[in-house]
Amino acid sequence: MTAEVDYLEQLFEHREVLDLALRETLTGVADRGRRHGAPPLPVSSALAPLLPEGLRRGSTVNVAGSVSLLLALLGTSSAEGAWCALVGFPLVSAEAADEYGIELSRLAVVPAPGPGWATAIGALLDAVDVVATRPPAHVVPGDVRRLTARARSHDSVLVPFGADWPGAEVRLRVREGQWEGIDVGEDGDGRLRRRRVVVTAEGRGRAAQPRTARLWLPAAGGGIDSIDEGTVIDEGTAADEGTVIALRAG
């Protein structure tokens, strides 16, 4: 209960979010069981092993290591009608976003939110289904709590990118990238065709058990795909695999 009181005190320092967050905290204390009434947002079938429930509304999902992974995470729900926002990112390619299925007319980009970062995220969480953000270098712990609570009370999904976000329920990160299709030799043949990655998901509560998935990110021709274990040639060197696959694809 001490934590809840601290939280309430924090809220009183920031009047603009007081109302909603207070209501949220009180209902949260009273009825901890059911907060997430709305159905989850869908994710690509390749990400389903990592997020079996999809993107739960009201949750916070931390993504680290790859902008492509972030785009892949947003792609399916955006294609099916969700609104998404990217706040504080460097210039993300519209073509890449399109390849991952993001509907560009429902994507808002705020490249430089500046000192209004937390306020902007708060306003976006009111109505945009998925708000992805690269937090500024020094985030106040109060902001972390407030925005996590704001996402929860508005049934939106907050996706902090990069830095660790203490309130995140799931943390997705990319490990090991191996590109295929590009030449290791002297003559510069081939081109980047697809990348083999291992993505891990770690979480709290129900998602506490770490999960991993082997994915093509991007897959040949763009987008995300799971690596069909049956067709993996062998765990030889990346060079051999690259050559073999380039020939098959070419």
Next chain:
Amino acid sequence: MPDLSDQGPVAVVTANRVVACSHAARTSGVRRGLRRREAQARCPELAVLPRNEAAEARLFEPIVLALESIAPGVEVTRPGLAAIGVRGPTRYFGSETGVLHALSRAVGAAPANEAPGAGITTSTALIGVADGSFAAEQAARQGVIVAAGESPPFLADLPVSTLDPSGDSPLIDLLRRLGLRTLGAFAALPAGEVHTRFGPDGAWAHRQAGGHDDRPLAARRPPAELVATLDLEPPVDRVDTVAFSARAMAEQFIGDLAGHGLACACLELQVLTENGEETVRRWRHAGVLSTVDVVDRIRWQLEGWLRGGEHPPSGGVTRLRLLPVETVPLGVHQQALWGGSGADDERAHRALARVQTLLGHGSVLTPMIDGGRDPLQRTRLVPWGDAPVPEHSPEHPWPGHLPAPAPSVLIDPPRPVQVLDATGRTVTVDERGVVPSPPTTFVLGRESLPVTSWAGPWPVDERWWTPDATVKVARFQLVDVQGRAYLVTYATASQRWALTATYD
């Protein structure tokens, strides 16, 4: 911007079709409605420009002012086309011919608002008189006066494509396939059946074809509460900011009318500044006005007033009022005309508008795919609320365009880097496109990364190997020892390398 000072052939292209062309282009066979490539094939030296409706509104403003000096109640259909009731001024000038002369004198005396690079002078106008506004527009194209009651026979021989010169209306296509090639043949169909078969749009086109569009069907005087007002505090002097703020008002205006079962065919827009200056203009639409149409007209009127007129207002805009002048019953299918945006979409629009207000105009953007060879050209961010219109067609074949997958993060502007060979010297590309010594090290800021694999060079300009190409740039993909992939470019003239994108 191509050089247009020598009166070379010019065409304005929207959505890949020619919408206007200069006389020089016309003599080379360029016509309205042609696809861009056909036009360029007929006239290889054709300069192609995108359409700029804001500039059209600015250039048209002096003409509208000139018309208003002769007759009150000018209704603007779009920049470039305006209508006036001729009955009142006829009494004053004695005859319709007298009115025409007065109008052409007034227009001729209007300041010729030369637009550098646009090749347009606004000092001439085509004028015509007929019973309905559609017939009058056709009469103006031919420069004739159609006698009262003679509009239907005057229209009868014109092709059905006159109804929509842009050429991509599905209705026109359908009529042609039904064997109805002239307006007369279409007008001869019974009105009731046209409405049943083609819906309200078709019914309206049918009335136009028959020259009966002078009074819209069941025009009603709309109730006073349907007036929409927007107060701006503090006053705003930027057109795009006003237009952006007016979006919600336009939605409410159209929504309230729809709630009464009405759609707007003609509206009056009043704009007031902090110093009490006012502009009032009527905008008529050939069908019914959607939210987007209303916002466009607000934009056009403000462009003309704030930037085009002789006497721009001295202060910022404080109030906008939209008054429905003429309404028509709303057909059930017309909901689709404004995209049927759901409640979620509306909520998202409002939240984004709020963030835009918090952080300033231009802070919220939406990405679009544009045409081009370079990944950086192919991503363009447009301010939220502006129509994302590609400058070049993204579908156009772009030789040298990178195949998918696209790099995910673009570096704008490209960042200087070093690409070194095994001996530590900068990697070069010779005129034949050969890399004498392959890259082994990639230097990014202070980081020096071993290159494990690479691909290239790919010329960015397809004229790379011809001797007259001035800028020779080649792309490479590099993968470093940590498995990160980069897109880099090499400029032969300066022998410099730059990082343009990463496959993050």
